[in-house]
Amino acid sequence: MVLNNYSTVSFLSDYGNKDEFVGVVKSVIRSIAHEASVIDITHGIKPHDIRAGSLALARASQYLLPGIVLAVVDPGVGGDRRAVAIEINNGEYVFVGPDNGLLALAIAMLGDVTTAIELDNPNFHIPTYSSTFDGRDIFAPVAAHLCAGVPIKELGTPIPELSLQPGLMPVSSVEGNFLVAEVLWQDHFGNLQLNISQEDIEGFNENLVIHVGDMVRTVRKVEAFNQIQESEIGIITDSSGLLSLCAFGRSAAEEIRASEGQQIKIENGSPPQETPTMITIKEKP
Numbered sequence: 001m002v003l004n005n006y007s008t009v010s011f012l013s014d015y016g017n018k019d020e021f022v023g024v025v026k027s028v029i030r031s032i033a034h035e036a037s038v039i040d041i042t043h044g045i046k047p048h049d050i051r052a053g054s055l056a057l058a059r060a061s062q063y064l065l066p067g068i069v070l071a072v073v074d075p076g077v078g079g080d081r082r083a084v085a086i087e088i089n090n091g092e093y094v095f096v097g098p099d100n101g102l103l104a105l106a107i108a109m110l111g112d113v114t115t116a117i118e119l120d121n122p123n124f125h126i127p128t129y130s131s132t133f134d135g136r137d138i139f140a141p142v143a144a145h146l147c148a149g150v151p152i153k154e155l156g157t158p159i160p161e162l163s164l165q166p167g168l169m170p171v172s173s174v175e176g177n178f179l180v181a182e183v184l185w186q187d188h189f190g191n192l193q194l195n196i197s198q199e200d201i202e203g204f205n206e207n208l209v210i211h212v213g214d215m216v217r218t219v220r221k222v223e224a225f226n227q228i229q230e231s232e233i234g235i236i237t238d239s240s241g242l243l244s245l246c247a248f249g250r251s252a253a254e255e256i257r258a259s260e261g262q263q264i265k266i267e268n269g270s271p272p273q274e275t276p277t278m279i280t281i282k283e284k285p
Contacts, residue, residue: 005147005148005149006036006066006067006068006094006146006147007035007036007037007067007147008036008037008038008039008065008066008067008068009029009036009037009038009039009067009068009069009070009143009144009147010038010039010041010060010064010065010067010068010069010070011025011026011038011039011040011041011043011070011071012041012042012043012045012053012056012057012060012069012070012071012072012073013025013043013045013053013071013072013073013135014043014044014045014046014047014048014049014053014072014073015043015072015135016043016044016047017043017044021133021135021136022040022043024136025070025072025135025136025139025140026038026140028126028136028140028141028144029070029140029141029143029144029147030144031144032141032144032145032147032148033143033144033145033147033148035147036144036147039064039065041056041057041060041064042056045073048073048075049073050073050075050100050101050102051101051168051261052073052185052260053071053073053102054073054101054102054103054104054105054106054167054168055105055169055184055185056185057069057071057102057103057105057106058105058106058109058167059185059240060106061106061109061110062109062110064093066092066093067093067094067147068093068094068095068096068143068146068147069093069094069095069096069103069106070096070097070139070140070143071095071096071097071102071103071106072097072098072134072135072139073098073100073102074097074098074100074102074134074135075100076098076100077098077131077132077133077134078131078132078134081098081099081100081165082098082099082118082119082159083097083098083099083118083119083120083134083138083139083142084096084097084098084099084103084116084117084118084119084159084164085116085117085119085142085146085152085155085156086103086107086113086115086116086117086164087113087114087115087116087117087152088107088110088111088112088113088114089110089111089112089114090114091114091152092110092111093110093111094146094152095107096119096139096142096143096146097139098134099118099164099165100165101165101166101167101168102167103164103167104164104165104166104167105167105169108167113161113164115152115153115158116158116159116160116161116163116164117152117153117155117156117157117158117159118156118157118158118159119138119139119142119155119156120156120157121154121155121156121157124141124142124145124150124154124155125137125138125141125142126138126140126141142155169195170182170184170195171195172194172195172196172200175265177267177268178211178265178266178267179196179200179201179265179266179267180263180264180265180266181194181195181196181200181243181263181264181265181266182194182195182261182262182263182264183258183259183260183261183262183264184242184260185260186253186259186260189246189251190246190247190250190251190252190253190254190255191238191244191245191246191252191253192244192245192246192252192253192256192258193238193240193242193243193244194242194243194244194245194264195242196242196243196266197237197241197242197243198237198243200243201221201235201243201266203268204221204266204268204269205268205269205270206220206221206269207219207220207221207269207270208220208221208235208266208267208268208269209266209267209268209269210233210245210256210264210265210266211264211265211266211267212256212257212258212262212264213257213262215256215257217233217256218233218269219232219233219234219235219245220232220233220234220235221234221235221236222234222235222236223236223237224236225246225248226248228246228247228248229248230248232247232248233245233246233247233252233255233256234246234247234248245258245264
C-alpha cells in the first residue's frame with residue numbers, strides 16, 4: 001500500500017527528558033505539519049549508544065503505526081555520517097535519521113527498502129549556524145515535510161541501498177558444552193534479555209547452569225514470573241520472543257551482577273530428581 005500523506009511520527013532518541021531537546025523536536029514537527037501526531041517510543045536510550053537504540057527500535061518496529069519513524073542516536077552528528085530518509089514497502093514507512101546502523105535492524109524486520117535518500121536538500125532544513133543538533137535542524141523538519149505531503153525524492157539525492165550502514169546483532173555460539181550468549185538489554189525491572197530463543201535450549205533440562213564471569217548459578221525454565229521461587233532466577237521467553245533471565249519482584253541484573261553487552265555461558269543442568277514412590281506392604285489378615 002502506498003501512502004502519500006503521513007499523520008504519525010514515531011520518535012526514538014537518546015535525548016532524555018531532563019533537557020529541552022525532545023520538546024523542541026516535537027514543536028518543530030508540529031510547526032510544519034500541524035496535524036501530525038508524535039508518538040514517543042523512548043528517549044531513555046543511553047547517550048551515544050547506537051546498539052541499544054537499534055535494538056529498542058527493532059523491538060518496537062512491528063507494533064509501530066505506518067508512517068514516519070524518526071530515530072536519533074547520533075554521536076557522529078556534524079561529521080561524515082549521512083543524514084538519510086529510507087522508504088519501506090513502497091511508502092508504508094519512512095525512516096528518518098543518521099546512517100550509522102541505528103535504523104537497519106528495524107528496517108529489516110519491517111520489509112524491503114524501496115527508496116533511500118541522502119538528506120542534502122537544505123530547502124527542507126532549518127537554517128542554522130550549528131552542526132550539533134541535526135534532530136532539530138534536519139531530521140525533524142524532514143519528518144514534518146513528509147507528513148505535509150512532500151515526496152521523499154525531493155528531500156535530497158538518491159543513494160544505493162547497499163551503501164547504507166548495516167545493523168550489528170550479536171550472535172550466539174557453541175563452545176564445547178557451553179551455549180555462549182550475550183545480554184542484549186536490561187529492562188526497567190532488571191530482566192536481562194539474551195540473544196537466544198527457546199529453540200536454542202530445546203534439548204536442555206529444566207535446570208540450566210549459567211556462568212557470569214566467576215559466578216556460577218543455577219536457573220530454571222519458567223513460563224510466567226510467578227513460577228519463580230524466592231531467591232531463584234528463572235529463564236523465560238519474553239515479549240520479543242527471546243529468552244530473558246528474570247526474578248520475581250527482584251532485579252535479576254543486580255542479583256547476578258550482569259549488564260548489557262556481557263557474555264553469559266549456559267550449560268545443561270542436572271535433570272530434576274524423581275520423588276521416590278512410597279510402597280506400603282500390608283500384612284495378610
